[in-house]
Amino acid sequence: MSHIHIPDGIIPLYIWLPGYIVTFTIIYFVVKRSSNEQIKRVLPFTGIAAALMLIGMSVPLIIIPVHISLAVLTGILIGPKMAFLVVFVVSMILAMFGHGGITIVGLNTLVIGSEVFIGAMLFKGLAKKNLIIGTCVATVIALIVSMSMMVGIIGTYAGFAEVLPHEATEHADEEHLDEEEHDDLHLTEAISEINYLAFSGWVALIIIVVAGIGLETLITVLIIRYFYKVRPDLIETVHGFTM
Amino acid sequence: MHIAEIDNLSLNGDSILHKAGTVSKVVLTVLILISMIISKDLYRLTGLISIVLVLFVVGKIPIVQIGHLALYPALFSVFFAVLSAQQGWISGIVVIFKAVGAALTMLLLITTTPYVDVFSVFSLFMPGLIVDIFLMTYRSFFIIADKVHNLMTSIRLKGGYKPWQLLLNFKTIASMLGTLIIQSFEMSERMYRIYELRGYTGRIPIRTDLKPASQTDYWLCLAGMIILTGTVIPWKI
Numbered sequence: 001m002s003h004i005h006i007p008d009g010i011i012p013l014y015i016w017l018p019g020y021i022v023t024f025t026i027i028y029f030v031v032k033r034s035s036n037e038q039i040k041r042v043l044p045f046t047g048i049a050a051a052l053m054l055i056g057m058s059v060p061l062i063i064i065p066v067h068i069s070l071a072v073l074t075g076i077l078i079g080p081k082m083a084f085l086v087v088f089v090v091s092m093i094l095a096m097f098g099h100g101g102i103t104i105v106g107l108n109t110l111v112i113g114s115e116v117f118i119g120a121m122l123f124k125g126l127a128k129k130n131l132i133i134g135t136c137v138a139t140v141i142a143l144i145v146s147m148s149m150m151v152g153i154i155g156t157y158a159g160f161a162e163v164l165p166h167e168a169t170e171h172a173d174e175e176h177l178d179e180e181e182h183d184d185l186h187l188t189e190a191i192s193e194i195n196y197l198a199f200s201g202w203v204a205l206i207i208i209v210v211a212g213i214g215l216e217t218l219i220t221v222l223i224i225r226y227f228y229k230v231r232p233d234l235i236e237t238v239h240g241f242t243m
Numbered sequence: 244m245h246i247a248e249i250d251n252l253s254l255n256g257d258s259i260l261h262k263a264g265t266v267s268k269v270v271l272t273v274l275i276l277i278s279m280i281i282s283k284d285l286y287r288l289t290g291l292i293s294i295v296l297v298l299f300v301v302g303k304i305p306i307v308q309i310g311h312l313a314l315y316p317a318l319f320s321v322f323f324a325v326l327s328a329q330q331g332w333i334s335g336i337v338v339i340f341k342a343v344g345a346a347l348t349m350l351l352l353i354t355t356t357p358y359v360d361v362f363s364v365f366s367l368f369m370p371g372l373i374v375d376i377f378l379m380t381y382r383s384f385f386i387i388a389d390k391v392h393n394l395m396t397s398i399r400l401k402g403g404y405k406p407w408q409l410l411l412n413f414k415t416i417a418s419m420l421g422t423l424i425i426q427s428f429e430m431s432e433r434m435y436r437i438y439e440l441r442g443y444t445g446r447i448p449i450r451t452d453l454k455p456a457s458q459t460d461y462w463l464c465l466a467g468m469i470i471l472t473g474t475v476i477p478w479k480i
Binding site (some may be wrong): 006009010028040043046047048050055059085088090092093096097098102103215218219222226230234 | 245246249276279280281310313315316317319320323338341342343344345346349350352353369370372373375376377378380381382383385386387388391413414416417418420421422423424425427428430432434435437438443444
């Protein structure tokens, strides 16, 4: 759900370059610490998990102005380390097709990577006791953290109004105002212009965010439940527990 | 996603750009991208976009067929354009032009170069594991997209999709995705066994296109350098 769609040439170098540096540092350690045997076994399924994420992230949900990412699901199925690599690959492929800029790939990997890591780690700790509740809590917390990161990154540079779901917002012409005054007014104005179903303003924004998180969580829980019924060995091998 | 369409254009295209070496095309793309990112005035950006459009013509790429993909970044840049428009409407247009120009440049590369060749250039500076994941993802995408299409058809034929019954549809879609993942997992296990039989050691051997550069390759690199220089130097008209 959390994916920065900013095109190239908008975010300055001092923001996107550190994103790439941190991402490549993490990738370096993940690759260094993965054994060849482990890579050999997981690699074919890693490609499939990445393709599923790619499909999930490129199809907008018509009923809510967001898209699902299946990032937590990927983290649960292949483990957080390999899933981080998958997130980088998916972000890069999406950027090649104009879905977010090439310069934003590092930042996007960190945002979605945090979702993957937190989701998989919480699942490992919580799903032992109750699979459904564990998956639910892990997904919701992971989504909230990654969305906060996304809001922080975009909001710091461009103002928090730019983080709002774009499909639901309409901008009006603006007059010249001093910067701080303008930012506050811009945010208030942008929120008031959000319309979703019969609601508008803050209520519509909260409904969109809650519905987005709810839908991604519901899909993740249903898939994990189905998966656990049919092939429990897959999840147990990755997370090292039996129910 | 139009991946199949782009794949078709890059593999079956027959132009000077399609025949040029991958490294030179990547160099040209990177230099044009840098030029787009550092450009701050409308004239330079208009010039750069015009050059990219001319390259589309040279590459015999039907811009009408894939041009709409550049509209996606344009849509997202509109909001930043509104923000920049405080300094005048030209600043707003500059933001949109930068986004569209960068997207068109990337589209030029992927429509004139097959994905395996693009990924093989990545292997020059990225870990082999990442390049392998790129290849596996691209291959799996088509297999899964095909499976999704078949599953959707059988769900509709068997009455599994009922309009206005949201919960039932969610359950069906989740089961479909679950089946899809399990089928894909089993397919990946088969793939792993086949790879092992063929001598797979944890690395897919792909050869980087480092054949001797042709005259076209030199021209493309030179064009890239001229474009970047032209963007950097101050023009006094």
